[in-house]
Amino acid sequence: MSAGKILVVGGGIAGLSTAWGLVRRGFAVELFEQGALPYPKASSYDEHRIIRHAYGDMEGYAYLMPEAFRVWNALWAALGVCHYDAMPAVYLMRGESDWYETTKRSMGRMGVACTDISIDAAMARYPMVNPEGVTRVVQTDGAGMLYPIRILTDMVKLIAGLGVVLHPNSLVESVDLQAGTVRTAAGLTQGDAVVVTAGAWVNRLIPSTTGVAVPSRQAVMFLAPPPALMDAWQAAPVLIDIGPDSGTYTLPPRAGTRLKIGDHQFTRQGDPDEDRTGTDADVERLTAAARRAWLDFDAYTVLERKACFYTVTADERFLVRREGTRGWLGSACSGHGFKLGPLIGEGIAATIAGERDADTLAIWAAGRAG
Ligand SMILES: Cc1cc2nc3c(=O)[nH]c(=O)nc-3n(C[C@H](O)[C@H](O)[C@H](O)COP(=O)(O)OP(=O)(O)OC[C@H]3O[C@@H](n4cnc5c(N)ncnc54)[C@H](O)[C@@H]3O)c2cc1C
Known part of the structure; x- marks a missing residue:
């Protein structure tokens, strides 16, 4: 047409x-x-969404990312303003995962850095991370936060x-x-x-x-870190925790946004018209995941508990x-x-x-x- x-x-x-x-x-x-x-x-x-080239075994999406970045750049040019902050995405693996090999391969093919960091170095750099069970830490470039x-x-x-x-x-x-x-x-x-x-x-x-395409109620929490960790969080990258049963993603407080944590578990239930305040059950599940990812989670103040929806395909x-x-x-x-x-x-x-x-x-x- x-x-x-x-x-x-x-x-x-x-x-x-x-x-x-x-x-x-x-x-x-x-x-x-x-x-x-x-x-x-x-x-x-x-407030924020993650953008990344690292895609685990869905490698086809990784290869769409260079073109996706070109379209974002065209958008910034049309808007006259850029709503993107480049920063690494750091993956913390707790146990075996098939994420590593496929990510390493696709990142290598695209020429985007994907670097192992020693666990000791990572813990010194990111004092908020719970080291328990961490088996591998990988820093990936070509990532950052968008401000939706x-x-x-x-x-x-x-x-x-x-x-x-x-x-x-x-x-x-x-x-x-x-x-x-x-x-x-x-x-x-x-x-x-x-x-x-x-x-x-x-x-x-x-x-x-x-x-x-099944509607799925997902929960996130916005938090204020304890004062002693404020500087560390402001300098933190995107943190993604990959555990054996679940995992979390954390977006640091940058450019006027708040610290946010969410989990990767699809609920595959709920109605997108319903109230969007996170329920006690949402918070309980997320808090359990957050305790595995961060140290001393109880020292954080929950500013907002929020439910969001997207559809999930098999x-x-x-x-x-x-x-x-x-x-x-x-x-x-x-x-x-x-x-x-x-x-x-x-x-x-x-x-x-x-x-x-x-x-x-x-x-x-x-x-x-x-
Ligand atoms: C908690 C959470 C974390 C996420 N994290 C990331 C991330 O880090 N990185 C990433 O890339 N993606 C992430 N996503 C996914 C991403 O946000 C979605 O895939 C994307 O925003 C979907 O956009 P959309 O336009 O398809 O849907 P939507 O943004 O939902 O837009 C659909 C619009 O259609 C309107 N609409 C629906 N029905 C009608 C109707 N009958 N009449 C008129 N209007 C209608 C709705 O009101 C809505 O505004 C995340 C999503 C959630 C919920």
């Missing part, structure tokens, strides 16, 4: 990126969002300035992916195609995703494909979709414009392109 009107449902990183990609290619774009733009209940809305609230806020302004028609507070009740229409309380809107990037709500608009790969004759699905799910959101949005826009092959889009977005 060389031009026409495309309707995008969802104003998270995937929808905003798709709209940006489409409007730059000359399409008329209307974007519908059930909440405010940006919407605090979206997966994409948070700032990114989404600026992207909304950017695409509005380029002419995208924004419909905040406009719940899409249904989509017709054969007819290219979107229904809201205000009526029916006709487009040439509809892109559904509805995050954890996708099952409601595309029933065939039910049981495939193999943790994204669902991005044509749906019907005039529809597209973009679900960058399973807890690793923010860093790749702009690249995926660009891929969907390029496919609609006929610059990419529609048949290979799903394979590429699933990190299986070779």
Whole structure:
């Protein structure tokens, strides 16, 4: 399709990126969002998200990262501001893991540093880490933190300035992916195609995703470190703990953000419309994981306990494909979709414009392109 009107449902990183990609290619774009733009209940809305080349056995995603960084750089240029802080991601392994070999191989192929650090050196450098059970420490480059609230806020302004028609507070009740229409309380809107990037709500608009992309309630805690560790935390890298049954990820307090810890366990339950305060059960699970990762966890003050949602697929790969004759699905799910959101949005826009092959889009977005 060389031009026409495309309707995008969802104003998270995937929808905003798709709209940006489409409007730059000359399409008329209307974007519908059930909440405010940006919407605090979206997966994409948070103080920070990790970006990294290290991808364990999902090597195909590692090889998408250089291109993902190029799209982020194009975004910073368009925004006139960079919402990214480069810093290493340091992996602490507690026990056997198959993460190491595949990561080392893909990082080597991409020419991105992936370096073992002696456990003693790591503990001296990171006094907040609990050394118990640590078997290997690996520092990876090509990583850092993105600042999503700032990114989404600026992207909304950017695409509005380029002419995208924004419909905040406009719940899409249904989509017709054969007819290219979107229904809201205000009526029916006709487009040439509809892109559904509805995050954890996708099952409601595309029933065939039910049981495939499963909404999952995840918890994070924002914390104030004890004063004696404040300087160490401010200089800390992204810390990722890989344990035998679970693990945690920690984002340090930088550039006005708070220290945050989350865990890797998918709950595969919950309703994304529910209250987003972390429950006692959320906090109990996360606290147990945090105690394994950090020393003296009880010395920290919990500033906020928060529940967030994303969808999870069985193999943790994204669902991005044509749906019907005039529809597209973009679900960058399973807890690793923010860093790749702009690249995926660009891929969907390029496919609609006929610059990419529609048949290979799903394979590429699933990190299986070779
Ligand atoms: C706790 C947590 C930690 C994470 N950590 C990382 C990380 O470190 N690195 C990383 O890369 N990724 C991470 N992710 C994953 C990443 O945030 C998501 O993959 C990504 O933000 C998904 O973006 P999206 O645009 O697909 O969905 P969303 O951001 O959820 O956007 C979907 C939007 O669609 C709207 N919508 C839904 N239905 C309708 C409707 N019917 N009508 C109108 N609007 C509708 C929603 O309101 C929402 O705003 C994390 C996610 C969570 C929750």
